[in-house]
Amino acid sequence: MKRMLFIYNPMAGKEQIKNKLSDIVQIFCKSGFEITIFATQGPEDATNIVQERGEEYDYIVCSGGDGTMNEVATGYMNITKKPICGYIPAGTVNDFASSLKIPKIMKKAAQLITQGSVFRCDLGQFNDRYFTYVCGFGAFTEVSYQTPQEWKNALGKAAYFIEALKHIAEIKAHHMKIIYDGNEIEDNFILGLVSNSVSVAGYKAYSKMNIMMDDGKFEALFIKEIHNPLELQAALNGLMSKKFDSDRMLQFSSSEIKIICDDEVQWTLDGEDGGLCKEVTMKNHQYALPILCDKSVSAQVSHRAAKKAEEVEEK
Numbered sequence: 001m002k003r004m005l006f007i008y009n010p011m012a013g014k015e016q017i018k019n020k021l022s023d024i025v026q027i028f029c030k031s032g033f034e035i036t037i038f039a040t041q042g043p044e045d046a047t048n049i050v051q052e053r054g055e056e057y058d059y060i061v062c063s064g065g066d067g068t069m070n071e072v073a074t075g076y077m078n079i080t081k082k083p084i085c086g087y088i089p090a091g092t093v094n095d096f097a098s099s100l101k102i103p104k105i106m107k108k109a110a111q112l113i114t115q116g117s118v119f120r121c122d123l124g125q126f127n128d129r130y131f132t133y134v135c136g137f138g139a140f141t142e143v144s145y146q147t148p149q150e151w152k153n154a155l156g157k158a159a160y161f162i163e164a165l166k167h168i169a170e171i172k173a174h175h176m177k178i179i180y181d182g183n184e185i186e187d188n189f190i191l192g193l194v195s196n197s198v199s200v201a202g203y204k205a206y207s208k209m210n211i212m213m214d215d216g217k218f219e220a221l222f223i224k225e226i227h228n229p230l231e232l233q234a235a236l237n238g239l240m241s242k243k244f245d246s247d248r249m250l251q252f253s254s255s256e257i258k259i260i261c262d263d264e265v266q267w268t269l270d271g272e273d274g275g276l277c278k279e280v281t282m283k284n285h286q287y288a289l290p291i292l293c294d295k296s297v298s299a300q301v302s303h304r305a306a307k308k309a310e311e312v313e314e315k
């Protein structure tokens, strides 16, 4: 029998899993999994159980929001024998699941785990912590807590983005040095997002570009200080149209980024508190997270699949 450690956050996304747990367990049992179920009781529980027991299993499946998935990934990076991972989203935004096209309907996500194929996704390291899809500071980092519930219900994911834009003008700029691939850029920045994902805070910042989630590279976007309404308008237009203006924004891909700041900056990792940091080193761990997804995902976000397709075309 295939052994599965199933970790879930009972409180995630307004206790979404409450009425679905039995269906999910049935789907796994039918497919021949022997399951150990672990309900998290609070912060770091998911990380600890993966570290303590993860190596005993063939599969680790997590259900919760982005925060719980982050905790599982953190534990996963600290074990040597690596099981295959699965994810059943239960949060509000679920950016990581959106990027990997994992269904929002929990039963469907469970079924996918029993039939899906393994996609080896990159994982980000942030000093001694990890992130699955994004780390950042500034406007976006506060959105998930500030967006009014009525907006979320009426506008869905767009609400997060609109809320984030409202705060851009109020945000304090940080003087920082951004170092990557032999470049060193020094300026005042109000927002920074370093992402491994196509979707951040429900906003697909890079939808027109070819973002691969297994290319060993982060996509970085930094917005410089805004001095007047004209500059604010230009920055907003750039974000909305996804045409990033190099005078006001810094955008690049890199596998390693170092940031040195004059003051302490509040960071967020996968939408959760990332702590105050003056210096940050981010490293991309290519193919570090083997996760069960639909086969079509590989074709869309896999650098390896794109390369293979190119080779076939050339022939």
Ligand SMILES: Nc1ncnc2c1ncn2[C@@H]1O[C@H](COP(=O)(O)OP(=O)(O)OP(=O)(O)O)[C@@H](O)[C@H]1O
Residues within 6 Å of the ligand: 009, 010, 011, 012, 013, 014, 040, 041, 042, 043, 044, 045, 064, 065, 066, 067, 068, 069, 071, 090, 091, 092, 093, 094, 144, 271, 272
């Ligand atoms: N039983 C629990 N009660 C309260 N908090 C918990 C419990 N188990 C885990 N947590 C904490 O809740 C944090 C947030 O959970 P998670 O991100 O899964 O849900 P969410 O906030 O509802 O989802 P999202 O952030 O995607 O909207 C986790 O990082 C974890 O530390």
